[in-house]
Amino acid sequence: MTVTGPTTTSVTPRASPPLAAASAALGRPAAGPAVLGLAHAPLDSDRAGDLAGTFKALGDPVRLRLLSMIASAAEGEICVCDLSDAFPLTGPTISHHLRILREAGLVHGSRRGTWVYYRAIPGELSRLAGILDAERPAPATV
Template sequence: MSKSVLELTPVQAVACCSPLTREPLSAETAERVMPLVKAIADPVRLRLLSLVASHADGEACVCDLNDAFDLSQPTISHHLKLLHEAGLLDREKRGVWVYYRVNRSALGDLAALLGGVTT
């Protein structure tokens, strides 16, 4: 089974405003960023992303994340898989465990897209 890889192009932001408020997003940019936004739209996945990012050394084993949720290990693994497929998490198998690390580039794309938005 072939996995598709989301290729991200950095989103350029100006100090005064985010791309969202500077001009309308192009259809191409919206399509490129949509999988990232969709992946973090779930509260469990958003928390998992935060837990991995804030974990010691910036990486966490799935075994380190299970206790933070009242969910089964397979459910946690499924959410981690979706975050990985969206490009937000990198993963590395070590023995029987899989370790996850935040993809800083993808997180930077989200931050640049939303950064500077004020109410």
């Protein structure tokens, strides 16, 4: 998908496994294999492409601030009305940025009447943190 605006951004949506999607909807991290950081082994091209799309979604200051506001919300979720008030941007522009975060698998939105409430997907944030862990694994001893 290519989105046009002040700059052109292309984000490749990441397909979430069913367990991760179900866990995300409940606000719980998905059970799965351990995440290996960048210092553990080189990335293959598929994983690098997957991660690049996610990090590209975070490469915009507005989206990074939105994710921060969503992840740090007192109740674990925040209304789009509260997010919109924090930016000198139009509603459609905020919705565009939130859509990119959703497509990257970083947030989940649920409609309640007129408003949409957003919640960060904890398992995905933990996965990204684990990937960026630069600590090298201890050498195996025999």
